[in-house]
Amino acid sequence: MIKQDIGEYKHIWIFVEHKDGKAKSVSFELISKARELAEVLGCEVHTFALGKKVKHLADEVFRYGANKFYFIEDNLLSEYKTEPFRDAASYLIDKYKPEIVLIGATTLGRDLAGTIATKLNTGLTADTTGLDIDKKTNNLLMTRPTFGGNLMATIFCPDNRPQMSTSRPGVYKAVEFSVEGEVVEESFKFNKSNYLKTVIDKTLESEEAVNLNFYDVIVAGGLGMETKENFKYVKELSSILGGTWAASRKAVQMGWAPQTRQVGQTGQTVHPKIYIACGISGAIQHQVGMKSSEIIIAINKDEEAPIFEIATYGIVGETGKILPAMIDLFREKIKKER
Amino acid sequence: MHLLVFIKQVPDASQVRVNYNTGTLIREGVPAIINPFDKHAIEEAVRIKEKFSGTVSVITMGPPMAESSLKEALSMGVDNAYLLSDRVFAGSDTLATSYALWAGAKKIIEEKGDVDIFLSGKQAIDGDTAQTGPGIATRFDIPLVTYAIAIKDIDLKKRTIEIVRLIESGAETIETTFPCFITVEEEINKIRYAPLPYLIRAARATIKILNTKNTKIDSSKCGLKNSPTKVKKAFTPQKRERGEMINKGSMQDTLNFLYENIESTLKDMGKI
């Protein structure tokens, strides 16, 4: 392996992911975390964005304390496609040589990061939930879950730069910290013949096609929902909270929900900020799929149900009574706050 | 049409348990399986082959025992199986792994002809990184399509393929050209119960071994020593503690109390 001169790399870079002209909150979370790290390293936090129109994102990132905003605007970047994004990002990183590059571990981020790291021939630690600086070596320490969350590994990248990581959304808190930042426009000459991909259709998610991992709030129903009809409460509560709904294996077996929405050992593993388990007893097989959720709210009529062993908040009672009341209360409160 | 599937043999993570007393994983006796996502990639490749005719090759990097996974792939209808196995590969991170697999794939192309579609699972259940596929695609400099849930259409004349992939807000359909690299979700297909003759053929098959001697793999780019990322430490997460049972007399008071407790979180998340 050819050793790089790692001394010439400086500053922490954050990739600003955006949708419909708005930056995603994971970008701000990472800027805030990066500010902490930058303080230890004595460097600055820089951001970069790619798209058809992204210049306006500068104001947003400066509000969270980024010192610089690099961007490339191009028609080719109007929609996300791996290859032009990869090439433009690699160009910027190669030119400015940041020490650390952080990208949100979203679908887009995880699609992009591996290609950039390969292009730049550097190390990448995917899907991290902890970032720290080793005070002796100034290396970035990246902690990530493996084996479905059963094992944590702390990874570092001593000899290659930049040190790259994709970081799970929702792990760090976005804190406003206004900074007078600098905007730098860049351009990249795309070789259009290299990009042989067109998006021909987009559809919204359906009952069946859903990736539960995209959501920070999941409301899940189990056998204790008693009927398929009652699942409407689960769905309604999830939509009020801007999340999605899911089901336990038993509920799926009853035909109350499609298999794609099943959480647990034989379904999906999720780690939202808030997981609301309604009428789910919480067999270990289910717990495996959701125990790394930050806040777990359990509603079950059986006070002995194992779900309460891992719940942050537990309420004993009938889901058929509690959920409608909860929906009313949350709807009203959320409306008021807005 | 030639399809090449990259697979990984992994410990069945659903059977790995945590020993909270010692802070280690209990892995004794846990069987090695084909990474479940990769299994769907194999199934998809075989389905495409059956529809459009062609051959399916499969490659994995691992110790000699990974042969059993390749045999299982053969029993699913795969035609050629290659095991990339050499001591110098041990401890490779995703960058080094994608290099070795890319180099191994080039050898297969030499032997069996150009590949039209490369496939793999979206990620492996032991590492959960989802980086090796994108890495290989980048090295070949071909279009990458991740999180595929359906292959909608293939036009052999135009050499194009339509793929539906998951995105945050739903799904998108992408058209791209051969050769391309697709990583798949479990939803893409149902794994069929293989016919007995396939199993018998697989049991009799010999697996071709690729290593640094019979390929042009540069061993200075492989293994622990040549991997940019290193593991500093591994530990088991803390066991989750039992929280608070809320009962404030009336249901309204109980729910209000719950709301007050999660209000700041909802705010941080931008829900309110």
Added chain:
Amino acid sequence: MKRKDFDVIIVGAGPSGLAAGFVLAKAGVNTIIIERGKFPGSKNVMGGIFYTKAMDDLIPEFYKEAPVERHIIEQNLWFMDDVSHLGVSFKSQKYNSEPFNSFSVFRAKFDRWFAKKVEQMGALIINETVVTQPIVEGGKVVGVKTDRPDGDLYADVVIGADGVNSFLAKQLGLRNKIKPNIVALAVKEVIGLDKEKINDRFQLRSDKEGAAYEMTGPFLDGMEGMAWLYTNSSSISIGVGVVIQDLIEHKTNPNDLLEKIKAHPSVAPLIEGGQTKEYLAHMIPEGGYYATPKLFTDGFLTTGDAIMFVNNVNREGSNLAIESGKLAAKTYLEAKQTGDFSSKSLSRYQDKIRKSFACKDLSMYKNMPKLLEEKRYFLTKYPQFFIDFVYDWFSVDGVSKPDKIKKAKKEFGDKFGYVNFAKDLYAIWRYMIR
């Protein structure tokens, strides 16, 4: 021409199927073994002790290579009530030399290794495939149907090594429905424990030496059964087997029973601090000699647990399975010379089984099941009396030893009657020792 895919199809990759496969493949017979589990051994369970002889005849010094746990140098038989145990113990350094009498073994590991050996001999092993029924043409078994697409296979002979639940023998009318009084359910736990702790607790001088405990008596509440505890390399196997009829009548859940044994004051200290690594359940044929079904028909032989080839008194099963598998294979090899696979030709198998040590053992204990069913108090009242007597004997409580003997004699007479006792001794002599 009649379709033929293999010379022999063996159903089930347990010890008997693998042994048959080994002998056949070694003799150059085109053999396929069909196993329903993910790999050979993945569905197999046994108490944990494997006797060496039958396997050593097949693969000399197998234990040097095979995944065995510890060789057993000490055997204990305990009669237990809820708070005591009265034991017979035998430990000998003679057991410390090769080829070793017995080993503690894990089926899932051992059978997998054994299967590799069989494959190296040239047999084909197909996993994850269930044989659903025999194919019978003109009154002869000519192959099997499996649950795979295109799953029919044809051969000269089918060997049904499909275990205690054997559907093949049933479908072919070789045996009747299994009644709940001739099979036991065994449940077992593998409890992880440090090697050093095991060595200390069981007074073993190395990680290779092992001890075995078998326990019966009134703690089983009058049910016919036996509990056991065996030392593995870095774990303990503890289990209990009870005749299913008794579980039904005593409304007993086997797991609850196992928990009760684990909590027994004589047992608990042996497993203390261990962590359960696996929980298993399997049926054990208990019918013995009389429960053995017909062993063959045209084009078909059956072996192992499927013929209830288990010696419950001495806790032997796997070695008998291997023996029967070998004999079935040898029968095929003889029949092959004439090309006659009819019932008549295959009947040599029955002779071979009859002449085997295993069958002689089974024959010796042939009336045991009946005896124990009739005289259940052999396992309850008698042991309880002796436990109480020993307790009394060792208690220094102001009563003289001669008085204690006098008291015991009287109680024994009142409880059992000396005439009855003489009859029982005679029964044991007649049934077992002859």
Added chain:
Amino acid sequence: MNLEDKLYLLGYNINEEESHLGVKNPDECKICEKRQCTYVCPAKVYEYDTKGEFLSINYDACVECGTCRIACDNISWKYPKGGFGVSYKFG
């Protein structure tokens, strides 16, 4: 350690499409008095609902010992499809 935790130690490959266990005549279960299936099973696969009428069969916990079919003639029992069901690590 309770039974559920013990069963969790086991490796299962569950056939989501069909159960290998069933009852021949559900009406018999309603009037069955002994209900031995509910206690002889080492994995407690069989469970009546709270009203004690309907038997639910949690076939995914089954360890394939066959005890239930020996204990009750009304149970229909077959092996799970090849490769499915329980897999022991030790055995």
